Ligand code: HEM
């Protein structure tokens with residue numbers, strides 16, 4: 288009985304390639320492939336992050352071979368328009384809770400891409416946390432996706448995605 | 449299949465608790481049973497992982513979309529593999545009743561509803577990618593037949609995704625996900641929607657009816673049998689096709705206006721089987737073996753010379769196919785003539801040895817040809833299934 292329930296707990300971890308059961312667990316991660324995700328361009332990583340620790344954890348940034356700059360972004364209303372901007376101090380995941388990174392919402396922004404990111408490619412991303420160990424997830428697949436009202440103004444930090 | 453049994457067991461449990469006579473319990477159980485009954489189709493789930501792709505060796509679902517693609521000019525083997533990576537994950541999730549990754553409408557994943565999708569490749573794909581050496585045995589474009597009136601818009605294609613489910617909304621949502629992930633690699637050549645009976649209309653194992661009214665599928669190899677394996681599933685040749693099969697797709701229009709002018713006995717002679725239950729004209733039940741030698745007292749053959757099942761029956765032992773035809777209904781003209789027919793599919797190990805000799809005989813003589821016209825045609829090689837982290841057709845494109 289006990290063995291069985293342990294097995295069930297392990298399956299999601301194996302599937303997402305994340306091996307930090309006491310820390311933050313990432314699920315259903317994907318990265319957007321669009322006409323913007325070309326060398327020098329930008330894209331974002333989405334999915335679910337679950338904080339399995341007893342205290343709040345903050346997503347402060349990340350690291351991946353394919354991007355020169357990685358930032359934690361939010362979407363906010365600025366002058367009547369949805370714009371995205373870096374979240375000051377990072378994104379808090381309360382103890383025992385999950386957050387969803389999704390188009391039109393919070394996301395891990397990848398900028399200054401070092402190569403074209405094409406549909407069906409896989410990348411590896413490290414998520415940096417304050418309050419928990421960083422996690423590295425391999426095999427994050429690039430999905431063709433067009434965000435809603437995309438409005439990129441490179442360099443001005445008004446890039447929707 | 450498992451869920452159908454589960455549903456029956458649930459009904460039995462409700463009946464049993466009713467028999468015990470605990471009024472409240474019985475009422476609760478029958479309410480639950482009723483709720484189960486109302487949504488039984490949502491929870492039924494096909495198997496994605498296994499030696500074969502899903503949606504072939506399976507009781508036919510209610511609705512289907514066959515979507516054929518032509519690859520973009522620059523597409524390489526490596527691009528094909530990336531496409532297959534997306535499709536493999538998408539189909540696994542949709543089969544489980546879950547939204548695909550990056551689904552813009554995840555709220556539409558309301559139940560598995562026996563969603564299935566399998567992928568196949570046309571001969572044109574092999575030549576475009578220089579993969580001719582990987583073509584399975586007995587796989588080539590079909591020759592032209594005398595009965596053909598083929599239209600480009602229903603024919604050919606580099607890649608096929610054949611999607612099916614027991615619910616039209618589940619089908620539309622799944623189709624949208626798979627097509628979205630295909631657009632970086634290919635354009636849509638044609639899409640052909642079709643249908644069979646809704647779940648709950650006929651018991652498992654009973655053969656479906658086509659729009660001519662006939663019980664269609666009787667002589668098929670039985671699902672799950674070793675006979676099915678030997679007719680359909682390929683076990684040698686290039687690695688990627690092992691556990692796969694070869695598909696002949698024909699869009700066949702039915703001329704119902706003239707068909708409906710026939711009386712029942714004439715309609716039955718055209719096929720050689722009864723309309724009421726699909727029994728051969730020489731028997732009483734659908735499962736009775738047709739007696740092709742039987743004659744009326746006046747000397748005429750009971751199953752006539754021109755009857756479809758006489759002409760289609762194997763002359764050599766290997767000449768058999770598995771047919772899984774969906775109907776189509778494409779509206780009607782101003783005179784009320786319906787544009788209907790079959791998305792006729794035949795699965796086999798070797799098209800040249802199985803489908804072709806049958807079609808050649810039917811081309812020469814088959815009275816059914818007077819009311820049926822092939823207007824679309826395509827062949828696809830369907831790779832084997834996947835296990836664990838394998839990708840569909842990985843061995844072909846690696
Ligand atoms: C609209 C077109 C067609 C209709 C309505 C139709 C209908 C039927 C029906 C009612 C039966 C008898 C029940 C059964 O065994 O399923 C049958 C049998 C069969 N049909 Fe067709 N059919 C069509 C086209 C074709 C084509 C194009 C082929 C192959 C080239 C074909 C091959 C067969 C075979 C092999 C059998 C079983 C014969 C046997 O008893 O051994 N059919 N078909």
Ligand SMILES: [Cu+2]
Nearest residue numbers: 360371396448
């Ligand atoms: Cu951003």
